[in-house]
Amino acid sequence: MTSENEGVVCPLVHGTLLHRAGRAAILLDRDGVLIEDTGYPDDPEQIIVLPRVPEALRALQSEGFRLVVVTNQSGVARGKFTLERLDEIHDRLRSLLLAQGVELDALYYCPHHAGGSVAAFTADCDHRKPQPGMLRTAALELGLDLDASWMIGDKESDVRAGHAAGCRSGRIGAGETAAEVQAADLPEAVAAIVNRTRDTR
Numbered sequence: 001m002t003s004e005n006e007g008v009v010c011p012l013v014h015g016t017l018l019h020r021a022g023r024a025a026i027l028l029d030r031d032g033v034l035i036e037d038t039g040y041p042d043d044p045e046q047i048i049v050l051p052r053v054p055e056a057l058r059a060l061q062s063e064g065f066r067l068v069v070v071t072n073q074s075g076v077a078r079g080k081f082t083l084e085r086l087d088e089i090h091d092r093l094r095s096l097l098l099a100q101g102v103e104l105d106a107l108y109y110c111p112h113h114a115g116g117s118v119a120a121f122t123a124d125c126d127h128r129k130p131q132p133g134m135l136r137t138a139a140l141e142l143g144l145d146l147d148a149s150w151m152i153g154d155k156e157s158d159v160r161a162g163h164a165a166g167c168r169s170g171r172i173g174a175g176e177t178a179a180e181v182q183a184a185d186l187p188e189a190v191a192a193i194v195n196r197t198r199d200t201r
C-alpha cells in the first residue's frame with residue numbers, strides 16, 4: 001500500500017470490515033437439519049438436501065452469518081464407512097449447496113465413539129456433541145464470536161453443545177427442549193433467528 005492510500009477508507013469496505021469483525025456464525029448439525037436423516041448414509045448419491053434449505057442458508061449469509069457444519073460421524077468409529085467415503089459425502093453436500101448459491105465456510109466432523117469397533121477411532125472425544133469441542137475448535141480457527149452465534153440441531157445433544165460453547169440454540173422438531181428457538185424445520189428456525197438478531201442490533 002502506498003502512502004497516498006493511507007487514510008482512504010471506502011465506506012463499503014469499512015462497512016464490510018465492521019460487519020466481519022463480529023463473525024457471528026450459525027453452527028449447523030447435518031442429518032435432519034440440512035439433509036434427510038437416513039441413519040448412516042454411506043453413498044454420496046444418497047444425500048438429499050431438505051426442502052427450502054438452500055434458500056434459508058442464503059438468507060443467513062445475507063444477514064452476515066458464517067455457515068459452519070458441525071456433525072457427529074460415529075459411523076467411522078462403528079466401521080460403517082471410511083473417512084475417505086465421508087469426505088466424498090461432504091464434497092457432494094458442498095457441491096449440491098454451491099449449485100444453489102450457498103458456500104459453506106467450514107465443515108467439522110467428529111469420527112469418534114467410545115463404543116466403536118475401529119480401534120483408531122474408538123475414543124471418548126470431547127469434539128463429539130453434546131461436548132462443545134467442535135464448536136470451540138471452529139471458533140478458534142475461524143475467529144467466531146460464539147456469544148453472537150447459534151447452534152441449530154434436531155437433537156437435544158446439539159442444543160446442549162451450543163449452550164456449553166456459549167451460543168444460543170435452535171431445535172428442529174417437537175419435544176421438550178432448552179433451546180431458545182424451536183421450529184419444525186431449518187427455514188422456520190432461520191426466520192425466527194433472523195427476527196431475533198435484527199431486534200438486538
Ligand SMILES: [Mg+2]
Pocket residue numbers: 029030031032033037153154155
Ligand atoms: Mg441430527
Ligand SMILES: [Zn+2]
Pocket residue numbers: 109110111112125126127128
Ligand atoms: Zn472426535
